[in-house]
Amino acid sequence: MVFALALVACENAAEDTVEELGPLDRTWVATIARSPARFTDAIADDRAGWVMVHNHDLVRLEGNGSTAGRRGAAARAALHDDLARIEAEAWQRLGKRWEARSGLPEGSALPFFVGLAAWDAGDQETARGWLHRASGADDDDIRGAALALAGTPPGNAPSPDGNFWLQRVQAHIDGRGNGDAGDLGDGASSPVLREHADGHERLFHDPMAHRTLATAHRAAAGTVEGLAAVLFSPCPALDDQGACDAASVWQPLGLSLEAGDADEAEAARSWVRALDAKLDPWAKRLHDEVSDEGRELLLQLRLVPGFRAQVLLDRARQALRAGHPRQAQAYAQLALDLEHPREVSPVNAPGLYAALAEANLRTGHTREALDALQVLTDLLPTVAGVDELVGDLAVLEGLDRQGDSKEN
């Protein structure tokens, strides 16, 4: 139905000539719509697994060693990378805001976790500052670990010497080295420390867990070649050497691959409008030209909306890397399929919610980041810690504010 509606939208779009839209015929979407047999061949080794790839069912793909399973592992690795960045940002913001507002809670392990998060993100200078502040922690092991890590470059484990936290750091580094996260992911779903405060508990999750999970899933992903490497991905096509060749598709259509200099949402929205002005007439033409079997693939698998969403997710991630969270927010918002906005689906990949959460967090929309994280929390237990952390930050940011409520 959505695709049918998208075709209606085509009527509003400017018509390009067949030649002008030609580069889009190089995409994997066109390839399988025109040659369904190639699609059948590409997914032959694990049809059930490819259904999961298409549905972004990353949980059920876990441990699957087929080509589909490896694609799932790559997507999962990217998702944990996203979550690790969100977590690193949230820890820093939580620590800074708390300290600026009321001073850090006395004896708390909070500065240790903020420092550990910075240390694991490779920011040694920031880490050192926070780890020094942890010298006042009540817990001996926390103080010892903070001292040891403050003098250790990121990525190198100081000698654990029976210290629980240093043992954990060592386990992460070992896990990353051998591509096996073991049970370290549990620290992302359950607190690794429950700190008793005045009448309540502070729960801290492991700030290193998502980076370790990302490394482990990346190791499982290995390399996938040929059509199976790009199917349902943002990469439109491969070059002769088997590398992703986005430039030859997008640049002739006048769509820049660069993020641009300014972080303006309008720039992202303009880019998406330009993309849609090309995709819509091309999708209509493709729909009319292909065989019944190809048309069924287009419609049943929602190939064009799914491809569009993947392209926009890729743009969102690129914008985040370029330091343009407003652009990323716009790309992610425009990618989301609003027929089921709170569900992972063939169009709404988990990474889309992570990108939206990160973009919201980095534009000060901390509470809105939780809306996106909630979808992921329902999907993956390991998102729980990030969700709680961003929630703590949202609460902290609102402590001095007066709430407002209205009817309707």
Place this chain on the structure above:
Amino acid sequence: MARKTFAAAALVGVALVALPAAGQGLRYAEDLAPAIVNPLFTTTMSEARVNELLFSGLYTDDQDLATSPALVAYASLADDQLSMELSLKPDLRWHDGQPVTADDVVFTIEAMRDDDTLSTEAGRVSWIDEATAVDSGTVRLTFTTPQATPEDKLYFKILPRHAFDSTTVSRSDAFRTNPVGSGPYRLARFNDDNSISFTPHSTFDGGVGISELVMREVSDKNYQAKLLLYESLEALVRVLPRDLAVLQNNRKVELYPYQTNSWWYVGFNLERAPFDDVRVRSALSMLIDVDALLAPVGTGEVLSGPFVKSSPFYNHDVPYDGYDPGEASRLLQEAGFDNSSGAWMRDGEALTFTLNAHQTLESSQEVVINLQSQLQNHGVEVSVDFLDEAAWKSRVWRERDFDAILSQWSFDRNEDVREQLHSDGLRNFGGYESERVDELLDTARDASDPFAKKAALRELHAVVAQDQPMIFLWTLDSYAALSTRVSDVVIHPFYFFTFVNQWRMN
């Protein structure tokens, strides 16, 4: 497809006739034109949105939602955090050309605190002990308790002293139809078709990008999306969930997430029997199939308490009891009711009540009729009374004269439910009283540790779910829609128009 288009156009044809033509202005739809334009008495989102156009506060949110000066040039907080001095920006003007002064700030605070004003916003200044004008451009505030960042609480809108006779302000004061503010737009006129036109405030700090805004009252929400599609509007503030897919696939429209912290509820008057009995309230909640009620409205999430599921305060350990007629029967029998006649009776009286709903609450008619039907099938007679704005304000807000109400609360990102659930809360229409809930709300208000606030409000969720002063229904997927003719759009997640001066028309 062409035939479909024609049919849809015919459907909205009548409505189109009355709409002004597209120009350089922006036309947006509200379900109901604000009854009162006066920030002292704001109770609805549509009023809050108009306030955002017309009025300024001392501080506001910037685009990163950080506190940012609006009328204030600079401020200094005393070392003991018990007072601050605020200097206003020079050359600020009201829409009528009068200068904005410190007296206006003092007047606004005093008017909100004036017991006879009966402001719905009085709680917003309860932490201010005294406000005095040091000179025409400087205000001194003293606080009841130390305030680390008082600017975070100085968002309320400032009113012009010269427009009022005294700090006792009435809802019916002439100001409500002739408001004077210092916001980006001034109210130009009320039009014959119940629309309101706004034109730019010529001296607004930073300028204004769109030459005219027109607020259209389109009470039938089913038409709003069509009007946008046929370019008879440029903006919808809230799209019906069922219209989202259609609008998303029209390339002349773009959607923006908006007002996601909202939930629907059926609220009971706990001061009236049989709703003073928690067993009856619980039983009624179990006789209602909330998923079936929600389905025709659109996509959303069913809730077990007074927060949306993505809230840090939502307690995911609280089970959603859901539809359970068997358990409902047990509870009603325990409460002394019998349904041997097919209707639930106690002491010769049937279990029956009147459900009030605001006549413009989106989709409320469908919800109410379905709810009525569901309860009737289980032996509970419900009569329905839709109230217009004036009757709603009078019966629900002031007199608390109702059995049960169907309504929706929208919250800003702080999700502060104190007014709804504290025994002293101004929005606690049902008269809910719980010592533990009051304690938890106080803990949450006074917390300096976010973990403490989170823990308190998660416990509150559990207590309130047990006490069931209301049936928590759902939160809807909530989006605004704007024509692509409007550019540089940034929407505030609660107040919507906070950044409207930066919007442009292509």
